[in-house]
Amino acid sequence: MSFLDKIGFTKLKEGLSRTKGGLIDKVSRLINSKAKIDDEFLSELEEIFLLSDMGFDTSEKIISNIKERAKTDKYENEKELNKLVTDEIKKVFSESASEFKTFDFNITKKPYVIMIVGVNGVGKTTSIGKLAYNFKKTGKTVLIGSADTFRAAANEQLEIWANKAGVEIIQNPHSTDPAAVAFDTVKAAVSRNTDVVIVDTAGRLHNKLHLMEELKKIQRVMQKVIPDIPNEIFIVIDATTGQNGLNQVKEFSNALGKVTGIILTKLDGTAKGGIVIKINNEMKIPVRFIGVGEQIDDLQIFESEEFIKALFEK
């Protein structure tokens, strides 16, 4: 909770309420209009689940669990029915999520190297700006590595964010080798005694073999400076993403050997981001941060308990 206090819990709720007609609202409304689990109820529940992008299998799983429980557990009133349903949703989402502690900004390793990956247009660069700002706020020194050497003006965009966050950046406008930039960044961080390194990478579709090879190379080359980095590999997922989100996490994770967390962006729109429930359920990878706007303080730490509470309860 420590970090949430800093950014203000109201901001989280505010962000979530902006996901209009949030899942929990809908479920609650549904439960209030009915007080028994019948076919009609279940089919409406299915609609809510599927529209959230959690996917057919995840939805089926939750619904069949609810059916099973309804056979044995007695529910006397709306409140109990509400609890039964939200319990089952929570279970699928959090039986894995609860294994992870909330992201701790009190990192111990130095430099703590974070690599940011994802497909094109999900909001990697923006998230890095916000992340750097948050680390800075907790008193850490931050160095950003601009290893997107492909997209036009990516350097400039990241530089503007670095300035906003008030942190330093390593870039080489003349280099077309992202691995070299990443290497230079980690080297510089070691000699400057920097706390946190955040490495930006170009957006790439996960089925492009040569681009995934390039990503592996960035990782390998950084490891020449410090063997066990990156300490974190965060994949950025756009909340509007459909079922392809799972493939994205799988392929990036296969290529790099691990993905340690998800940054879920664009939750300020109408999309629910339910795909992370499916990802969480199948891959056991925690959501670390959520993006709820274009301002530098629009990144929030993902607190699974609080998130589920805000999402599934009135």
Added chain:
Amino acid sequence: MFEDLTHKFEGVLKKIRGQGKITEKNIDESLREVRRVLFDADVNYKVVNNFIQNVKAKSLGEQVLTSVTPGQLIVKIINDELISLMGSEKADLLFSDDIPSVIILVGLQGSGKTTFAAKLARHLKTKGRNPALAACDIYRPAAIEQLKVLGKSIDIPVFSIEGERDAVKISNQAVDFARKNARDTLIIDTAGRLAIDEQMMNEVSAIKKATGPAEILFIVDSMTGQDAVNTAKAFYDKLKYTGIVLTKLDGDTKGGAAISIKSIVNEPIKFASIGEKLEAIEPFYPERMVSRILGMGDIVSFVEKAQTEFDMTETAKLEEKLRKNKFDFDDFLAQIKQVKKMGSISSLVSMLPGASAALKGKEIDEKIFVRLEAIILSMTKKERANPDILNGTRRRRIADGSGTSIQEVNKLIKQFDDMRKMMKGFNRGKMKNLLKSLKMNPGMMNQFK
């Protein structure tokens, strides 16, 4: 997945054969699989449910003829229904007689507007038009810079006003700029915005009013999930856009969002954006999208490609050899050369039914044919004509000569043997079955009419 789907139907519907009719009872279970396929492809919830109702209504009571299996019949109904949902019209870009004719690009953040703006400009230039670009994304850091860099790389002027905070003003002046510089088309790149952001939606509305566009294109990421419908509708209600562009289709997403959007907004999908390079832009083919969603590959494109690139007399010769089972390494080499002419291997494989499922979205090593060729070219003429004489010593020599390893040589020879075995199988009547199943693919049949 298509074969998978057909296969699932075959299992479920086996019992129907005796009854000769599709009934409510025996169809429900199989339609559940169809639902799953459509949801996995991100088709919208409401669209899926309507669709299932329609397919059910059309299938019920349908006579199952002895020549086709019930599974094939239902798959055909599904395929036809999906194609009718996608719409079959192919629509060109709209231009006005004004100088310049204005095209505005709109969409959510990260949908690919700026990249597409450059692709479209380049595309129009190759079609003989004389386009200019206008940078009206004043919000995203360095967005204007990005468009300038892209414009420069394709030698197309980009209009922008340094430090200007009024996008409408920029768009207005861009029109003047185009007129003065004899640019007949102006492509306006706008900032990404959320459909629920009223202020931002009003801004783009004002740009429309100020520039009087002949075309407004709604740019949408093909990986979008259920929300595609909401966004497409909100943008349409506000702007009445005239066309849709599907981006990032070179990924492994099924792209069901295309169907969802078409079901709610009756405007044509005008382009597909399919890669990182600025040439990677294509017209949109609805029937190919349906194949993609059902996972049956883009056989039509494959056949078209093969028809234009394959040397027909070579192919006839090859057929003859296959029939007589005299296929050797020289033929294999000729085959490789033909296939290489058709384009990158991954683009070809992606068109084949079932291939995407088998590859699970992975790309193929494009250099593999180069190595295969090297190995075959290191064989003597005698070896190529008589593969059976390839003993250990010969294999070692071939590996050294081609700069490959003995394992690779062994692998190729094994593959070659497998291929010959498979062809023997084809000769024994499997070919007939293959052709029969191809005939069941209605999209393909249309191409041959």
